Amino acid sequence: xxxxxxxxxxxxxxxxxxxxxxxxxxxxxxxxxxxxxxxxxxxxxxxxxxxxxxxxxxxxxxxxxxxxxxxxxxxxxxxxxxxxxxxxxxxxxxxxxxxxxxxxxxxxxxxxxxxxxxxxxxxxxxxxxxxxxxxxxxxxxxxxxxxxxxxxxxxxxxxxxxxxxxxxxxxxxxxxxxxxxxxxxxxxxxxxxxxxxxxxxxxxxxxxxxxxxxxxxxxxxxxxxxxxxxxxxxxxxxxxxxxxxxxxxxxxxxxxxxxxxxxxxxxxxxxxxxxxxxxxxxxxxxxxxxxxxxxxx
Amino acid sequence: xxxxxxxxxxxxxxxxxxxxxxxxxxxxxxxxxxxxxxxxxxxxxxxxxxxxxxxxxxxxxxxxxxxxxxxxxxxxxxxxxxxxxxxxxxxxxxxxxxxxxxxxxxxxxxxxxxxxxxxxxxxxxxxxxxxxxxxxxxxxxxxxxxxxxxxxxxxxxxxxxxxxxxxxxxxxxxxxxxxxxxxxxxxxxxxxxxxxxxxxxxxxxxxxxxxxxxxxxxxxxxxxxxxxxxxxxxxxxxxxxxxxxxxxxxxxxxxx
Numbered sequence: 001x002x003x004x005x006x007x008x009x010x011x012x013x014x015x016x017x018x019x020x021x022x023x024x025x026x027x028x029x030x031x032x033x034x035x036x037x038x039x040x041x042x043x044x045x046x047x048x049x050x051x052x053x054x055x056x057x058x059x060x061x062x063x064x065x066x067x068x069x070x071x072x073x074x075x076x077x078x079x080x081x082x083x084x085x086x087x088x089x090x091x092x093x094x095x096x097x098x099x100x101x102x103x104x105x106x107x108x109x110x111x112x113x114x115x116x117x118x119x120x121x122x123x124x125x126x127x128x129x130x131x132x133x134x135x136x137x138x139x140x141x142x143x144x145x146x147x148x149x150x151x152x153x154x155x156x157x158x159x160x161x162x163x164x165x166x167x168x169x170x171x172x173x174x175x176x177x178x179x180x181x182x183x184x185x186x187x188x189x190x191x192x193x194x195x196x197x198x199x200x201x202x203x204x205x206x207x208x209x210x211x212x213x214x215x216x217x218x219x220x221x222x223x224x225x226x227x228x229x230x231x232x233x234x235x236x237x238x239x240x241x242x243x244x245x246x247x248x249x250x251x252x253x254x255x256x257x258x259x260x261x262x263x264x265x266x267x268x269x270x271x272x273x274x275x276x277x278x279x280x281x282x283x284x285x286x287x288x289x290x291x292x293x294x295x296x297x
Numbered sequence: 298x299x300x301x302x303x304x305x306x307x308x309x310x311x312x313x314x315x316x317x318x319x320x321x322x323x324x325x326x327x328x329x330x331x332x333x334x335x336x337x338x339x340x341x342x343x344x345x346x347x348x349x350x351x352x353x354x355x356x357x358x359x360x361x362x363x364x365x366x367x368x369x370x371x372x373x374x375x376x377x378x379x380x381x382x383x384x385x386x387x388x389x390x391x392x393x394x395x396x397x398x399x400x401x402x403x404x405x406x407x408x409x410x411x412x413x414x415x416x417x418x419x420x421x422x423x424x425x426x427x428x429x430x431x432x433x434x435x436x437x438x439x440x441x442x443x444x445x446x447x448x449x450x451x452x453x454x455x456x457x458x459x460x461x462x463x464x465x466x467x468x469x470x471x472x473x474x475x476x477x478x479x480x481x482x483x484x485x486x487x488x489x490x491x492x493x494x495x496x497x498x499x500x501x502x503x504x505x506x507x508x509x510x511x512x513x514x515x516x517x518x519x520x521x522x523x524x525x526x527x528x529x530x531x532x533x534x535x536x537x538x539x540x541x542x543x544x545x546x547x548x549x550x551x552x553x
Contacts, residue, residue, distance in 0.1 A: 006378050009455050013372025014384060017365045020425035025391050028402030035405065044409045092307055105538060106311050109318070111545075112530040114484035116502045117523045118317070120509050124516055125320045134320065168317060176542055177549040219549060226395055233486045242512040253400075253487070260401060261491060271401040282395055 032272035040269035054273035064274065067255035068281070074251060075228045077163045082224055083217070086171045090178030104179065108172035115169065115233030122165045123150060123238050150238060153248055158239065162249070165234050170227070174220050181216035185209065222289060229282050232257070252278050321527075325520030332521045343496050344522060347504035352529070354419050354489075354500055355482040361424040362478050363471060370433025371459055375445075385434075391427045404491050414495035423488065429474060432547055436470050437463070473544035476537045483530055501526045 011018075031044075036054050038046035058064050093103045110118070126134045129148035136146035149157050189208050190200070198204055232253040239246040245258060256278070260271025325332075336344045373385050403422055412418030440463060448458040464471070489500040499507070505526060508519050534541065 006376060010372050010376040010378035010381060012456065013376060013459075014369045017369035017425060017430060018384060018388075020365065020421075021388065021391065021427065024403060024406065024422045024425055025394070025399065025427075026387075028399055028406045029394070031405055032399075032402035044405050089310065092303065092310070095303070096307070103307065103311065104542075106314055108542070109531075109534065110314065112480060112534045113527055114486065114502055114530075116484075116486055116505050116509070117321075117527055120505065120519060120523050121317045121321055123509070124514070124519060125324055126317065134316070168314070172314075173545060173549065176545045180546040223549065230395055236486075236490075237506055237509055240510050242510060256401060257487075261404060268401065268405055272405070275399065275401040279394060279399075283393060286393070 032275060035269050036273040036276060038269050040267065040272070042266050042268075044268060046269065050269070054270045055277065057270055058274045058277055061259075063250065063255060063259070067250050067252045070249055070251045071229060071231075073159070074162070074231060075225065077159060078166055078228050079221065079224050081163065081167060082170060082174060083220055085167065086174035086220065087178050087213070089171060089175040090182060093175070094179055094182050104176070107175055110169050111172050113169060115165075116237055118165050118169050119234045119237035122161055122234075127161045151246075156248075158246075158249060161238055162234060165238070166228075166231070170224075174224070177216050177220060178213065181213050182209070185212035218290075222286065225285060225289060226282065229278075229285070321520060321524050324517065325522075325524035332517050333525065336518060336521055336525065342508070342518075342522075343499050343504050344525075346497065347499045347501045348526070350416075350419075350493075350498060351483060351501040353416065355479055357416075357420045358423050358482040359475050359479045361420065362426055362429055363475050365424055366426055366429035366474075367433045367464075367467075367471065368459075369430045370435075371437050371463065373430065374434045374437035374440075376455065388427050388430055392431065400487060400491065407492060413492060414498045415492075416498065418492040419489055419498065419500070423482065423485075426478075428548065429478070432474060433470075436467065440467070469540065469543070470547075472537065472540040473547060476533060476541045477544040477548060479533060480530055480541075 035044070035046065037049060037051060039048040039050050039053075040046040089107050093100060093107070096103065127149035128136075129146070129151065130136070131140070131146045133146070133149075135149060139146060147157055149161050152158060185208065189212075190204055193204050193208060194200065198207070229251075230253060231251050235249065235251055235254050236245070236257075239249060245254065250258070256271060256274050260267050260274065336342065369388070373381060373388070407413065407418045407422060410418070412421070444462055444466065445458050448462040449455075453461060484502065485500075486502045486506065489503050490506070493499050493503055496504075496507075505519075505522055508514060508522060
């Protein structure tokens with residue numbers, strides 16, 4: 001009797017959420033796995049079974065492999081710069097005696113801005129190709145010719161635009177994580193180190209601060225990796241225009257969007273196969289990064 | 298000497314971080330107020346409509362997320378039920394699946410429900426955040442049991458204890474989660490881009506993007522629209538910064 005009542009109470013609290021999770025997470029994944037084995041052009045109830053053809057299609061598609069390459073390049077730029085700069089900001093802000101809240105707010109403010117708005121500012125003003133664009137004005141002071149940032153492939157200047165826009169948007173977020181972690185490092189550790197003759201600066205940073213930030217570093221790296229993998233908004237808005245999307249720099253989600261859901265007709269079987277392959281790749285990457293950071297301990 | 302260098306670096310960083318906002322204001326509002334008036338009066342731009350849509354979506358989604366996820370988090374933290382560990386495991390497992398990777402599958406489900414270009418399609422699938430449930434559960438695990446027991450002795454049921462004792466003592470945490478959810482909902486782009494195919498249901502981000510990727514974009518108009526679109530969020534930011542910082546710390550450090 002009592003057990004039955006507890007069950008009822010449990011489902012009263014958890015039931016609505018669990019039902020939604022089932023319908024909007026588990027059912028889609030299962031349905032997708034099913035669709036990925038069918039020819040599903042513009043339909044969610046396909047009849048033509050094609051086995052693993054969709055998977056073969058995706059994995060032999062040059063554009064898909066290119067999208068993984070694009071992600072790798074993007075991650076190689078964005079992850080190290082984000083970690084170093086957000087930690088740098090956190091150290092700068094954490095050390096000042098006054099107006100900490102003001103400085104923290106300034107660096108965190110871009111978090112409130114959407115990728116669409118930021119892409120707009122970057123594309124139309126900061127890195128616009130005209131001579132009066134902000135970046136080109138700065139180049140002009142040093143006598144350098146104006147550049148067509150977004151459209152320049154050789155050298156790939158568009159990466160400057162894509163990386164800086166994401167840095168501006170997310171540095172404050174990661175800075176907050178580092179500040180929280182810094183404030184959890186017990187102050188007496190530093191005092192003990194000074195008494196033992198350690199110089200404040202590199203020595204205490206290397207042997208007290210850095211080990212104290214281990215958890216935060218792993219969190220920042222993992223979140224950064226997952227977020228970079230899912231990059232879509234700034235790519236779509238910076239590189240897309242009325243003629244469509246640029247022929248280069250399509251990360252996985254942009255590839256998936258244009259190849260299975262975009263204007264060229266829906267191919268849900270292939271899109272599902274692509275989504276499942278991507279899910280597998282990110283799961284492996286996350287596991288691997290977890291392994292590596294554990295070994296470092 | 299190093300102290301001066303410290304402040305110089307800090308000042309430079311502040312200038313770099315504020316520059317994009319300065320540009321936005323200069324090119325948008327700074328131009329003239331008639332541009333802003335155009336924005337609201339030209340029906341073709343869908344600007345007013347999309348602002349209203351975004352407000353509806355963000356408010357409903359935030360409220361729904363907070364209510365559903367806090368209830369689930371509390372149930373998973375406190376109610377002793379034989380199969381609770383299995384349910385908890387099933388919820389946590391979805392944390393490993395990045396939301397954006399499931400966008401094709403979710404699109405399939407939403408379109409077969411007939412929810413394309415429909416508010417239900419925009420709001421409902423985003424309500425079930427496993428991350429929120431996880432955070433609420435962690436918070437409720439640390440909630441003082443004595444308070445809840447006092448409520449039980451007063452004759453309240455678990456449901457009654459939840460609403461009369463637990464929620465009133467958790468407002469700070471609820472606000473932290475709500476602020477994060479609201480900003481996320483207002484700024485989301487990919488999902489509404491897929492679902493709001495009819496311009497009547499565009500959210501503000503989709504409307505801005507269509508202005509940006511249009512043929513010969515009207516630059517002043519674009520910047521004015523962008524400036525107006527971030528006003529609600531800047532307001533939320535200013536009023537609730539304390540909660541925002543707390544929410545970010547919680548979601549970032551425990552959410553992985």
